[in-house]
Every structure is written in structure tokens, then in C-alpha cells.
Amino acid sequence: MxxxxxxxxxxxxxxxxxxxxxxxxxxxxxxxxxxxxxxxxxxxxxxxxxxxxxxxxxxxxxxxxxxxxxxxxxxxxxxxxxxxxxxGELEVWPFELEDPLAEEQFMPVEGLTHRYPDRALLYVTHNCPVYCRHCTRKRKVANPATTSSNPQLDSALAYIADHDEIRDVIVSGGDPLSLSNARLATLLRRLREIDHLDVIRIGTRNPVTLPQRIDDELAQILAEHAPIYVHTHFNHPREVTTQSVTALQRMVSAGCVLGNQMVLMRGVNDDVETVLELNRLLLRHGCRPYYMLQCDMAQGITHFRTPIQTGLDIVAGLRGRIGGLGIPDFVVDLPGGGGKIELTPDYLVEERPHEAGRELRFRNYAGKEYTLVDVVR
Ligand code: SF4
Structure with a gap:
């Protein structure tokens, strides 16, 4: 309900x-x-x-x-x-990292991470309506001293404009919807003016923690710059409220393309039934489950971390119970700036030589086995 x-x-x-x-x-x-x-x-x-x-x-x-x-x-x-x-936040583990994804290391100008050639991550604020205990950016989130100043934002935008290999910008933070509508509108306009950008994304947990923020005025701004790709951050079906559904509907009507990034957490959502219920609710309201993220090696969040096998078991358990649209990529963001890798369950049971190449035996979601001839020339 x-x-x-x-x-x-x-x-x-x-x-x-x-x-x-x-x-x-x-x-x-x-x-x-x-x-x-x-x-x-x-x-x-x-x-x-x-x-x-x-x-x-x-x-x-x-x-x-x-x-x-x-x-x-x-x-x-x-x-x-x-x-x-x-x-659990007070427990210190030797492998925990202050900046697990090495975002500062790949920062050519203050407030912008450029790790993959075609993408840039732009930090516009470090405020959020709710400070999530599992936040990977605890080192700066909630600290007003680290919020982007106007000159910092200017130089980040100039960097993007000067690098035509960047085709995709993710506006992040903190929560970018903590900016005023006026600042947000200006930012989106300036990004849209950069001709080589194909994709503008916003990563936000406001639809979960402060869904009232997505009001008609904000929806209008998003519509003026459509399509904006919005990454929401729902982690549990209980977070999909009447107010959140209204927020999702407003964004869909404003031409936004919605995808959810769920963080997998021990005791919160580390079982198939919870993820299935969440993903069904999200799909019903126009938000596609995009990533299921393994918790990072950030300081103070180890108590949330699950074994990798848990994520693999959830993906395998979803298969057959919900269409592909409802099955997110299970992703690990490698520490030290290695970037994201996708992990998938192993469905291969056996491999044998075959005159056309090889014969592969797979097990499907229901545990039944099937043989496929893989033509290798
Ligand atoms: S909304 Fe995002 S950036 Fe803000 S505290 Fe939560 S996880 Fe961290």
C-alpha cells in the first residue's frame, strides 16, 4: 500500500x-x-x-x-x-576510504569530475533535504563550506564548453534540487547552450525525501530544457508515497526520462521481495530501475555493505518475475576511480566443443537447462 x-x-x-x-x-x-x-x-x-x-x-x-x-x-x-x-557509523575499518571513487583525483577544475572521456560530473551544492547515513560523499555533503560558488561554477561550465568530447553531464551534489529555481534554470540554460552536449542528467533524492519540491514551477523549468534525464534514488517501497508519485508524474509530464539508482543495503533492501516490490511501483509510475549499486567503500557505511553474492542473487531472483525493464544493472563502482562495472549472475552450466564452434549449456531463471550452439568462425 x-x-x-x-x-x-x-x-x-x-x-x-x-x-x-x-x-x-x-x-x-x-x-x-x-x-x-x-x-x-x-x-x-x-x-x-x-x-x-x-x-x-x-x-x-x-x-x-x-x-x-x-x-x-x-x-x-x-x-x-x-x-x-x-x-555502525562509529566503527572504523582500515579499508574504508574518505573519497572511495577518487572523485577529487579526477577533478581538472574545482567542482567537476571528468573520469570517463564523454561524461562529466558537476557538483552544484552540498545540501540535501535529508542526510542519508549511507552517503558516499560524506566528506563534503552537509558542509556548506564546500558548496559551489559562482566563479567555481563558471570555470566548471567553461571546462565543459572547452572539451567537446564531453557529451553527457550529470548535475549532482549534494542534491541539485536544493538550488533555487532561478539558479537551476540558469544552470540548465547554460548547459543547453553547449552544443556538443547530448545528455543532461540530474541526480536527486528529492522525489523521495522532499517530493513537494517538484512543484509546477520546477516542472516548468524542467520542461523548458527537455529532455532532462533524472536519476532518482528510491531504496525501499515504503519511500514511494502519494507525494512521491505526484512528483514522478510531474516530471514525466515535463518530458523527463526517469531512472532509479538504488543502493543495496544490509537490512534495508537486501532481498528479492523488497526490490521486486520497489521496482514494480517505480515502473508503474514511469521510473525505470536503472542501477542497483553495491555500497561503496566509504567511511562509516560498512555496516550497510552486503556480500557481492547478495546482489547477484537478487538479480537472478528478479529474472522471470518481472520483465527486463524492472531489472536494474547490478553495478560496483570500483574504488580508486576504476569506474563502474556490471556484475551478472552466471547462467552457464557447461561448455563443450562443437563442429560449428561450441555448445553451451545454460540454466534459466526457473532452474531448467537448455543448450545453445555458439557459432564461432
Ligand atoms: S541525497 Fe544523495 S548526496 Fe545527499 S546525503 Fe543522500 S546520498 Fe548523499
Missing amino acids: ILDSFETRPTRFHDVSQDKWGSWIWQQQNRLRTPEDFDGVVNLSEPEVRAFIDASNMFKVAVTPHYAALMGQQPSCPIRQQSLPQV
């Missing part, structure tokens, strides 16, 4: 009108940041309180009332795990 966050709003917000609840500005201004703010929302467990005190110094806490309204009363609730500090 799809939740409506206004209907499930905690007692703390019972007096809030539907109009206020629907205002993204009100949602931003009333974010929950301290343990006391959660009175009348959830009863924090003792480990959550301890983690709040110790871990929030390392990475800020902010939760929109909308997202808080999705929390269950158990600490194992997937919404709580993703937004409330966890004791």
Missing part, C-alpha cells in the same frame, strides 16, 4: 495543515535535527540516542517531516536506518 505522509504524519505535526505539509519550504524549515526533535515522532532506541550523540558530529542529521512520517516504531525500520545515525 502506498503511504500518504500527510495521513501518517506523527503527533508532533498533527496541527499542521495540508497546505503547509505540501510546501517544500515549510518542509525544509521544519527539518528534524536533534534527538529532542524526534519526540512525538518515534521513540529513539538507546543505540540510536548514543549514535546521535557520537555520529552526528561526523555527519549532520536532517530529516524532513515528510520522510519522518514514514518511520516505523522499530529501529530496524528501513527509513530510520537510512536517516538516523547508527552505531
Whole structure:
């Protein structure tokens, strides 16, 4: 069942009108940041309180009332795990990296990573409505001192304009929809003016954590620069709310092409049924499951990491139960800037020589075996 966050709003917000609840500005201004703010929302467990005190110094806490309204009363609730500090964040592992994807190393100008020849990643802000505990960019997200200044953005855009091998720009952050509409409109206009760009993408978790942000005015801006490819970040079916569905519909109507990047996390979404339910909901509302990302080797998120085999088992379990549109690529972003690789289940059972090349025996999603002659000339 799809939740409506206004209907499930905690007692703390019972007096809030539907109009206020629907205002993204009100949602931003009333974010929950301290343990006391959660009175009348959830009863924090003792480990959550301890983690709040110790871990929030390392990475800020902010939760929109909308997202808080999705929390269950158990600490194992997937919404709580993703937004409330966890004791696992305090555990330090020697292999963890501050910048797991070496984004700073491939930064020719401040605020822009150019790793693959044809793509560039542009960081426009380090603010987000909710600070996700699994964030891979904890080193700078939530730190206002690292937000792009106008000259920094100018030089990043000049770099893109000077490099005609760049055909695809991903506007990222933080959450780019934390920018004002005016700044966003200017940014999209300036990107559209660069003739060699084929693709403009925006990576945002606002449809999940602050869906009210996708209002008519923003939809109009997106429509003016269509098609904008929007990567959403839904991790659990509980996050697909009435408000999120409205946000997705507005973006689809504005000509956006939607794809979801789910992060695979222990205890949050590391089973076939959860991913299947999420992906069915997303497809129903025009958002294609695009990536299922293995959690990076970032500091303070090891407690979320799952064995690689878990991701492979989920992909194999989805096959046969949902069409290919609902099966995301299971991707590992290699540490040190190696880039993304896609991992797939191994369906090959046996290989034998054949007069035309080789004979391959495969096992399908249902466990049945079939032989295919692979013609090799
Ligand atoms: S919205 Fe994205 S950038 Fe912001 S905290 Fe969450 S994962 Fe990190």
C-alpha cells in the first residue's frame, strides 16, 4: 500500500495543515535535527540516542517531516536506518576510504569530475533535504563550506564548453534540487547552450525525501530544457508515497526520462521481495530501475555493505518475475576511480566443443537447462 505522509504524519505535526505539509519550504524549515526533535515522532532506541550523540558530529542529521512520517516504531525500520545515525557509523575499518571513487583525483577544475572521456560530473551544492547515513560523499555533503560558488561554477561550465568530447553531464551534489529555481534554470540554460552536449542528467533524492519540491514551477523549468534525464534514488517501497508519485508524474509530464539508482543495503533492501516490490511501483509510475549499486567503500557505511553474492542473487531472483525493464544493472563502482562495472549472475552450466564452434549449456531463471550452439568462425 502506498503511504500518504500527510495521513501518517506523527503527533508532533498533527496541527499542521495540508497546505503547509505540501510546501517544500515549510518542509525544509521544519527539518528534524536533534534527538529532542524526534519526540512525538518515534521513540529513539538507546543505540540510536548514543549514535546521535557520537555520529552526528561526523555527519549532520536532517530529516524532513515528510520522510519522518514514514518511520516505523522499530529501529530496524528501513527509513530510520537510512536517516538516523547508527552505531555502525562509529566503527572504523582500515579499508574504508574518505573519497572511495577518487572523485577529487579526477577533478581538472574545482567542482567537476571528468573520469570517463564523454561524461562529466558537476557538483552544484552540498545540501540535501535529508542526510542519508549511507552517503558516499560524506566528506563534503552537509558542509556548506564546500558548496559551489559562482566563479567555481563558471570555470566548471567553461571546462565543459572547452572539451567537446564531453557529451553527457550529470548535475549532482549534494542534491541539485536544493538550488533555487532561478539558479537551476540558469544552470540548465547554460548547459543547453553547449552544443556538443547530448545528455543532461540530474541526480536527486528529492522525489523521495522532499517530493513537494517538484512543484509546477520546477516542472516548468524542467520542461523548458527537455529532455532532462533524472536519476532518482528510491531504496525501499515504503519511500514511494502519494507525494512521491505526484512528483514522478510531474516530471514525466515535463518530458523527463526517469531512472532509479538504488543502493543495496544490509537490512534495508537486501532481498528479492523488497526490490521486486520497489521496482514494480517505480515502473508503474514511469521510473525505470536503472542501477542497483553495491555500497561503496566509504567511511562509516560498512555496516550497510552486503556480500557481492547478495546482489547477484537478487538479480537472478528478479529474472522471470518481472520483465527486463524492472531489472536494474547490478553495478560496483570500483574504488580508486576504476569506474563502474556490471556484475551478472552466471547462467552457464557447461561448455563443450562443437563442429560449428561450441555448445553451451545454460540454466534459466526457473532452474531448467537448455543448450545453445555458439557459432564461432
Ligand atoms: S541525497 Fe544523495 S548526496 Fe545527499 S546525503 Fe543522500 S546520498 Fe548523499
